[in-house]
Structures are given as C-alpha cells and as structure tokens.
Amino acid sequence: AHELQEHLTGTMKYWFLGLTILSVILADLKPATAVSYPFPDDFEGGIGNWTPSGTWGLAGSTYVSPTHSVADSPATYYTNSSDSALTLGSSFSLAGAVRPVLRFQQKYSLEDAYDYGYVELSTNGGALWEQAATYTGLQAAWAREQVSLDACSGQPATRVRFRMITDESVVRDGWFVDDIYIGEAPSPVTLNVTTAGTTSVQLNWAPSAA
DSSP, X not given: OHHHHHHHHHHHXXXXXXXXXXXXXXXXXSOOOOOOSSEEEOSTTOSTTEEEOTTOEEEOSSOSSTTOEEESXXXXXXXXXXXXXXXXXXXXXXXXXXXXXXXXXXXXXXXXXXXXXXXXXXSSTTSSOEEEEEEOSEEEEEEEEEEEOGGGTTOSSXXXXXXXXXXXSOOOOEXXXXXXXXXXXXXXXXXXXXXEOSSOEEXXXXXXXX
C-alpha cells in the first residue's frame, strides 16, 4: 500500500507538471490582439501590441508623449553581437490604403557604420522581411520620421518591425522610439502663385493636417 501511494503521488506530480507546461505553451500560442488601420501607439498602455525579442521594452527615462517610450535596451547600453526586434504582434490590411506611411518619433546613439537600426516590412504576415529604412550614428534629439508603406499598398497581411543589429565591439545607449502611427500620409500641399516678377515669385499655401 505504501509503494502504491508513492507511485500515485509521483504520478500526480508529473500530471500537474504536464498541465503547467501545457498552460505555458498555450499562453505562448494565444493570438495577438488584432491591429486595425489606421493604428496609433504611444506605449502608455504598455507594449501589448508588440512582440519583443532580446531586451526591447518600455523606457521611462526619455519620451515624447509622457511618460513612456520603447527602446532596444532600456536603462542600459545595448550588448555586442546582438540581433533583436520589436515586431507588431499581428498583421494589418492595406487593401484600402491610398498613401500609407509609418510615422514615429525616434532618437538613437549607435556605433556609426557598425551598429544599425532598421525598419523592416513584411507583406506575408512576417514570413519574409525587407528593409525600408536604416539608421546608424547619432540622433541626439527626438525627431519625427516618416517611412513610406507604398510598397505594401493593397496587401492584406502587412507587418512592421524595428530591428537592431550590433557588431562585436563598442556599445552605446541604443534606439528609442515613441508615438508610432500607421495610417495615411498628410494630403499634398497645394501651392498658389500670388505674385510673379521678372526674377521672383511669391507663393502661398495652407498647411496640411499633421
């Protein structure tokens, strides 16, 4: 009877262990929240819309819209020989898009010409990626960046990611991103000639929406 009790106890332990492992696997397989177009994210609600790899995460030390941004290596320097990314957790459709763009605020400190930040795009849900923008060196102040998504127009399963690749030496503060917006570009500005002279012309225009 004692041996049977030990056997049953051991069996129950393995059974509970198996359930725990299965729960972890199912949690990892849980589908990401669907992304609609247009899509804004200022990271004030966390990074639940994104799938991070490496050390990507929320940063509270610098930002554009208070009180968070996202960074490849929050609160520390990045590491050598790394390849990490912050990937939008699910695809979005550009089937009805006219002038689609990815707009965001960024600042970065990267080893010039050796460590790089990339904006990459996928039109098949993340199976294959292509580079759309490249950054290296120093951008000390926050600045707005706009990347065209024209190459993805009409595609029903578009994804974006911010990817960092570093070489084997020299580390710096890294790449900070905030206030992401995926949507339509502002309407083109219309110029009107008000005065025309022999050697000069005066123009006026109305600013497009931000």
